[in-house]
Amino acid sequence: MDQILVDITLILDSTVRLAVPLILASLAGLYSERSGIIDIGLEGKLLAGAFAAAAMSAVTGSAWLGLLAGIGAALVFSGIHGLASINFKGNQTISGVALNFLAAGLTTFLGQSWFRRGGYTPQLSGDQRFNPITLPFAEELRDVPVLGQIYGELISGHNIITYVAFIAVPVTAWVLFRSRFGLRLRAVGENPKAIDTAGISVTRLRYQALIITAVLVGIGGAYLSIAQSAGFNNNMSAGRGYIALAALIFAKWRPGPALLVCLMFGFLDAVQFRIQGQVFPIIGEVPVQAIQALPYILTVVLLAGFIGRAVAPKAIGVPYTKER
Amino acid sequence: MTGLNPTNEQRSSGAAASALAIELVGINKHFGPVHANKDIHLAVKRGTVHGIVGENGAGKSTLMSILYGFYTADSGTIHVDGVAHKITDSRHALALGIGMVHQHFMLVDNFTVLENVVLGAEDSALLTPTLNRARGHLKDLARDYGLDIDPDAIVGNLSVGQQQRVEILKALYRGAETLILDEPTGVLTPAEADHLFRILGKLRAEGKTIILITHKLREIMAITDEVSVMRQGEMVETLPTAETSPEHLAELMVGRRVLLRVEKGAAKPGKVLLEVENLVVTDDFGTPRVKGVNFQVRAGEIVGIAGVAGNGQSELLESISGMRDQKSGTIRVHGNALKISGDDGADRARSAGLAHVPEDRLRMGLVTKFNAWENAILGYQDSYGEGPALDISAARDAAREYMKKFDVRPADLDLKTANFSGGNQQKLVLAREMERDPEVLIVGQPTRGVDIGAIEFIHNQIIKMRDAGKAILLVSVELDEIRSLSDRILVIFDGQIVGEADPATADETELGLRMTGSHADNVETDPGTLPEHETPVDQTLVEMSPKDNSGRDTN
Numbered sequence: 001m002d003q004i005l006v007d008i009t010l011i012l013d014s015t016v017r018l019a020v021p022l023i024l025a026s027l028a029g030l031y032s033e034r035s036g037i038i039d040i041g042l043e044g045k046l047l048a049g050a051f052a053a054a055a056m057s058a059v060t061g062s063a064w065l066g067l068l069a070g071i072g073a074a075l076v077f078s079g080i081h082g083l084a085s086i087n088f089k090g091n092q093t094i095s096g097v098a099l100n101f102l103a104a105g106l107t108t109f110l111g112q113s114w115f116r117r118g119g120y121t122p123q124l125s126g127d128q129r130f131n132p133i134t135l136p137f138a139e140e141l142r143d144v145p146v147l148g149q150i151y152g153e154l155i156s157g158h159n160i161i162t163y164v165a166f167i168a169v170p171v172t173a174w175v176l177f178r179s180r181f182g183l184r185l186r187a188v189g190e191n192p193k194a195i196d197t198a199g200i201s202v203t204r205l206r207y208q209a210l211i212i213t214a215v216l217v218g219i220g221g222a223y224l225s226i227a228q229s230a231g232f233n234n235n236m237s238a239g240r241g242y243i244a245l246a247a248l249i250f251a252k253w254r255p256g257p258a259l260l261v262c263l264m265f266g267f268l269d270a271v272q273f274r275i276q277g278q279v280f281p282i283i284g285e286v287p288v289q290a291i292q293a294l295p296y297i298l299t300v301v302l303l304a305g306f307i308g309r310a311v312a313p314k315a316i317g318v319p320y321t322k323e324r
Numbered sequence: 325m326t327g328l329n330p331t332n333e334q335r336s337s338g339a340a341a342s343a344l345a346i347e348l349v350g351i352n353k354h355f356g357p358v359h360a361n362k363d364i365h366l367a368v369k370r371g372t373v374h375g376i377v378g379e380n381g382a383g384k385s386t387l388m389s390i391l392y393g394f395y396t397a398d399s400g401t402i403h404v405d406g407v408a409h410k411i412t413d414s415r416h417a418l419a420l421g422i423g424m425v426h427q428h429f430m431l432v433d434n435f436t437v438l439e440n441v442v443l444g445a446e447d448s449a450l451l452t453p454t455l456n457r458a459r460g461h462l463k464d465l466a467r468d469y470g471l472d473i474d475p476d477a478i479v480g481n482l483s484v485g486q487q488q489r490v491e492i493l494k495a496l497y498r499g500a501e502t503l504i505l506d507e508p509t510g511v512l513t514p515a516e517a518d519h520l521f522r523i524l525g526k527l528r529a530e531g532k533t534i535i536l537i538t539h540k541l542r543e544i545m546a547i548t549d550e551v552s553v554m555r556q557g558e559m560v561e562t563l564p565t566a567e568t569s570p571e572h573l574a575e576l577m578v579g580r581r582v583l584l585r586v587e588k589g590a591a592k593p594g595k596v597l598l599e600v601e602n603l604v605v606t607d608d609f610g611t612p613r614v615k616g617v618n619f620q621v622r623a624g625e626i627v628g629i630a631g632v633a634g635n636g637q638s639e640l641l642e643s644i645s646g647m648r649d650q651k652s653g654t655i656r657v658h659g660n661a662l663k664i665s666g667d668d669g670a671d672r673a674r675s676a677g678l679a680h681v682p683e684d685r686l687r688m689g690l691v692t693k694f695n696a697w698e699n700a701i702l703g704y705q706d707s708y709g710e711g712p713a714l715d716i717s718a719a720r721d722a723a724r725e726y727m728k729k730f731d732v733r734p735a736d737l738d739l740k741t742a743n744f745s746g747g748n749q750q751k752l753v754l755a756r757e758m759e760r761d762p763e764v765l766i767v768g769q770p771t772r773g774v775d776i777g778a779i780e781f782i783h784n785q786i787i788k789m790r791d792a793g794k795a796i797l798l799v800s801v802e803l804d805e806i807r808s809l810s811d812r813i814l815v816i817f818d819g820q821i822v823g824e825a826d827p828a829t830a831d832e833t834e835l836g837l838r839m840t841g842s843h844a845d846n847v848e849t850d851p852g853t854l855p856e857h858e859t860p861v862d863q864t865l866v867e868m869s870p871k872d873n874s875g876r877d878t879n
Contacts, residue, residue, distance in 0.1 A: 178452065322394065
């Protein structure tokens with residue numbers, strides 16, 4: 001009985017860890033897409049953020065400077081995306097995909113030329129990373145059955161970014177549905193003309209959204225390289241940006257459901273780690289690659305089954321032009 | 325948010341200095357090579373309804389967009405309450421008390437009425453207190469101007485007329501003293517239009533200034549105090565409405581004398597060319613929309629189908645032209661039954677000698693991204709060239725001839741069709757269908773969204789077809805058009821032909837009643853209209869309705 005509880009707690013614990021970058025990237029995408037700008041470039045921003053954070057942290061020795069660098073890199077990428085899709089009214093998907101390629105190539109290239117470790121940054125340790133925080137009373141409550149276990153293992157003992165990610169969900173919900181900015185953000189993604197004729201700059205509003213997007217996804221990237229891992233390695237985002245986008249679409253561009261979907265994907269990922277190497281009845285041992293593919297296969301299945309009901313912000317992907 | 329809602333005291337002190345609410349002086353605006361506004365002068369008196377008429381592309385909407393700060397003029401000044409202002413954006417215009425109700429509504433469909441009204445004029449960064457205050461304000465406005473609407477309704481679920489009221493509320497909520505309405509009745513049903521004019525009357529009575537842009541002369545005559553006429557980017561004349569007439573205005577708009585009445589000789593009906601028997605047609609959801617219709621159209625006559633939009637006319641047209649399968653019944657062209665089912669129905673109808681000018685040229689009549697010559701042969705492309713090859717030069721020759729004969733302007737074969745005005749697009753469709761020399765021509769809404777000058781031309785072409793011995797079936801929601809063109813009128817209501825009338829003797833009121841399914845001795849009040857208001861416009865409106873309820877501007 002106890003062992004089962006421990007197993008479950010461990011799986012849930014790693015669910016949380018794996019879900020954090022998805023949550024941050026999903027919320028990031030939410031701001032961008034609610035403002036009417038497709039953000040397929042989440043993946044690239046996540047990767048660029050991860051690299052910049054690890055590189056800065058390795059050089060300066062400060063995780064906080066690393067975090068800032070991660071946000072900064074994401075801001076640069078967001079800025080390019082904004083320039084292409086808001087000012088030059090280009091195709092947002094193409095701009096995003098281009099940024100993804102740019103991030104993949106640039107991080108490897110810069111990593112190799114700066115650190116000469118085949119694209120890896122040096123191993124980070126101590127203050128170069130965000131370390132687990134033990135919440136108050138976690139130790140004292142450890143002996144309380146079940147609750148102590150949950151509090152001590154599941155809730156306590158994560159790094160600061162994890163808590164930021166979970167707090168960002170209700171904050172985003174509040175901003176979106178209870179603030180003036182949120183009203184305008186939702187409006188500009190549905191009908192930018194309504195915003196323009198109300199005397200508000202569509203361009204400015206969309207850039208504001210992109211800035212928030214960059215900050216969140218930059219934090220997500222930093223999480224990958226200087227909180228979850230101890231350094232950057234090639235293509236370490238591994239499609240998480242895409243999955244976050246899928247989660248966002250699943251959640252119909254709403255923060256609460258987005259959290260749940262991200263947790264579900266995190267859970268699938270956690271289970272995948274647990275069942276690697278296990279021998280199943282009848283099937284026998286399943287190749288690692290097949291198990292690793294499981295979350296992605298489920299993503300495709302779920303998306304194919306549910307996406308038909310998701311209604312995107314109406315003006316998404318359409319550059320705004322004052323027409324004659 | 326302080327700049328957005330200047331108090332009434334501030335504004336009325338300005339108003340005392342001048343009776344002019346708005347004065348535009350020497351406005352010029354270019355779009356690339358197009359000179360959309362040429363040295364425009366316009367003075368609008370406070371507390372009046374000022375009409376601006378002109379054909380599509382005359383520059384009315386551009387001028388108003390400049391006043392509203394949506395565009396910036398190349399030169400010229402704008403005076404509001406006698407003070408010169410440089411209006412840089414819509415926010416500035418709103419702050420000066422200028423509100424605009426756009427032709428295509430600027431609303432967010434999945435927001436509530438309340439959210440739409442406060443959008444951009446929120447008085448705090450928090451939404452809940454803003455919405456609560458706005459709710460109270462909205463209640464006052466609803467009471468004062470008869471703009472009753474549920475503040476929590478989702479805008480996308482409202483009727484077009486209600487959405488328009490939300491737009492008006494939006495402007496009033498922002499403290500608008502001058503209200504610009506751009507083609508407000510284009511999308512309204514007659515009842516909704518009547519309601520709108522009652523609201524406008526009420527606004528005028530409360531001292532608001534209204535600028536009404538339209539190309540419908542009857543609306544100008546019915547409600548405006550003064551009217552300005554624009555033509556090809558220039559302001560032609562401003563005169564008191566009482567001293568003018570529709571004929572005079574039409575002449576000013578087009579720049580030459582226009583016949584508002586169609587002149588035609590008596591019909592000489594020959595043998596029956598189109599026969600419809602017990603036709604039943606369902607819509608896309610399987611609901612019957614045409615319920616057992618019988619009629620005949622003879623050679624050399626025009627049969628008009630009158631009815632309020634949505635009573636089965638569209639399905640009837642689509643069925644006869646082979647675009648929609650019939651459920652039961654027979655259609656005979658020249659005595660041969662058309663077995664119309666399957667995807668090539670339209671092609672078979674064409675080969676049987678039937679041509680079709682569809683109701684919605686943008687959706688069904690044209691591919692707007694194609695060049696003019698491509699659209700001019702569309703549907704008949706197989707007659708140019710052998711096998712899979714298209715004889716482009718033959719097609720272009722044909723298109724050139726069509727465009728010359730039907731006076732399509734500009735006569736540019738390679739211009740994208742979307743860039744033609746609504747009237748010229750329609751002429752292109754008519755040329756394509758009429759020049760094939762069909763035995764039977766069915767025409768839906770021939771002049772929807774078409775300029776006065778082009779309407780005259782199109783009507784004359786239809787009469788010419790009739791005189792050449794063709795059978796013509798005409799469907800229009802413009803009762804005037806039906807009456808002036810048709811030799812016989814069939815009234816359709818709820819998918820059934822409920823009466824036949826002779827256009828020369830038919831009584832307009834009686835026709836109107838039949839179109840709504842009632843008879844003179846059994847008058848039902850339209851549930852769409854709200855309680856009557858005591859405004860002088862009402863009387864004129866009785867004469868006006870029913871009017872166009874679906875004419876869209878296709879610019």
